[in-house]
Amino acid sequence: MTTPLSEYASHPCFGMASRQTVGRLHLPVAPRANAMIRFGNGKAQSEPAMMPEEAVGWMEQTLGEGVEVGIVGISGPGDPMAVPEPTIRTLRMVRDKHPDISLCLTTIGLGADLYAPELAELGVSHVTLLVDAVTPAVAETLYAWIRPGRKTVPLGDSAKVLVEEQAKAVAAFKQAGITVKINTTVYPGYNADHVEDIASAMAGLGADIMAVVPYWPGEDEDEFPAKPDMELLAEVRDKAARHISLMPAWEECGEGLVGRKTPDAKEAATMALPKPTKDRPNVAAVSSNGMDVDLHLGHAVKILVYGPREDGLNCLLETREAPEPGSGSSRWETLAELLSDCFVLLTASAGQNPREILSRSGLNVMITDGEISSTVDVLYGGGRKGKKCKK
Missing domain, CATH: 3.30.420.130 (Dinitrogenase iron-molybdenum cofactor biosynthesis domain)
Known part of the structure; x- marks a missing residue:
């Protein structure tokens, strides 16, 4: 049995009405990626990460300009859990300075279960977990590489680790009392017929809600999957909705973001x-x-x-x-x-x-x-x- 979406309506990231009034600020402090999708929209980050102190200084400048920020999240340029220390340090500084701001992060989930208690202690309200497969075979078709640690691991082995670690992450976050949202990107010809399995598996682990995200090919990517059409998306959503509550429609996470364009290192150092x-x-x-x-x-x-x-x-x-x-x-x-x-x-x-x-x-x-x-x-x-x- 799925939880009615109305139960999440007041949540600052899940409630559509609150999205229009609550400002969100993403702090790019994650310095390293630990996986890369094969296709163009999954390229590893090109921008360097900000230092936690720089990012918090940027946040303070944004707040000082009168911008209302209700949510602070960490979602890039790498994965927040690939190098957890700057993520934890940033969240702790934000929490110490602004106890009323909601905190969240977006991760692929590798190693995340180990930090669930600490994230809960910091008051992280929800985690978005990027799950595009729940079997190693499907994951292997989607990823160019997956790096659970510092060393490169054969893709077949690392795909198995990823699936296992994501399941552990959902269970750990739920045990810690953190709301878990699943983001699944639909890649036609690769995982479109697998999304229902993802929804069923994640719901079984206790995930709260799911967003079905269409793959958006970049320019000159004819050899990669085409953008899913509305009919395919509707079919995928209907099947997933049998198992878990869905976001009403996918909206780019950047919508509702506040403040100026994310500064580079030089700009960040001089703003505050x-x-x-x-x-x-x-x-x-x-x-x-x-x-x-x-x-x-x-x-x-x-x-x-x-x-x-x-x-x-x-x-x-x-x-x-x-x-x-x-x-x-x-x-x-x-x-x-x-x-x-x-x-x-x-x-x-x-x-x-x-x-x-x-x-x-x-x-x-x-x-x-x-x-x-x-x-x-x-x-x-x-x-x-x-x-x-x-x-």
Whole structure:
């Protein structure tokens, strides 16, 4: 027996009326994909993930502009559960700052069952699970690759793991008291006649509701499935509805999203400027000429440290030797210790790993290409007119 859709009408993501009034904001903090559909709309993410601190800063800026946000979700650019730490950290920061905002995430489900209790403790209201197959044979026809861990696994083996892990995820989320929505994309010729099996299996595991999503081919994809026609979609929906409540009609998840276009790393770093604190009063910068922020962080051999002097002027205080390259993550952990008195590091570019390690240590990494002195001046609120720092 299925649950009437009316029981979900008040839910901020399932109720159609509330969708028109409740703003949703997706924070792109998931750095890695763990699977890829063979077809064009399933390509791995091309945009880099934001650091949790950057994403929350973007959220705060959006809220500061008077935009009403009722739901914050994590759905990309990779899978939120492929690298759970930034997902959990982001959700915790949002929950601490805004206890009344609803939290959600979208995942393929690999390894997600292990984090169900923690997500429930954070107050995640619902999880959308992307389920396009419930048998390894069908999954194998849909995916280009599936990576349950760090290493590549043969597709036949990883497809079996995916099906098993998705079932475990549904059961774990339901046991934790989290609402589970299933999103199934219909690929004509591949899984269209399998959707009823998905609906039946997911309902049997306790999933609450299902969205049937049409595959939308991109340009120059003649060799891939065609977009399902209305007749096929209606037939698929009718069969699925015998087992589980369905969303009234598929609507793109982006509808109702609020705020500006998702910023890139440079935009994110400058939208919500970090501020000095008692323990971290200084600014660090990397530069080839001592005047401009023009170096990739990995190429820096010296770090310029700026901060307030006794007379209150913000000036170059000292130059510090950067850790030697070649030591992997420990290099950035050493740099974090070296700059423990700095609240921000200015660089023209930086990789995902150093940004993650430094951000987690409390050091904001700001991607910029501006003049050091003017950028430092802005970070300290404009400085003192008429006074210049003398070397």
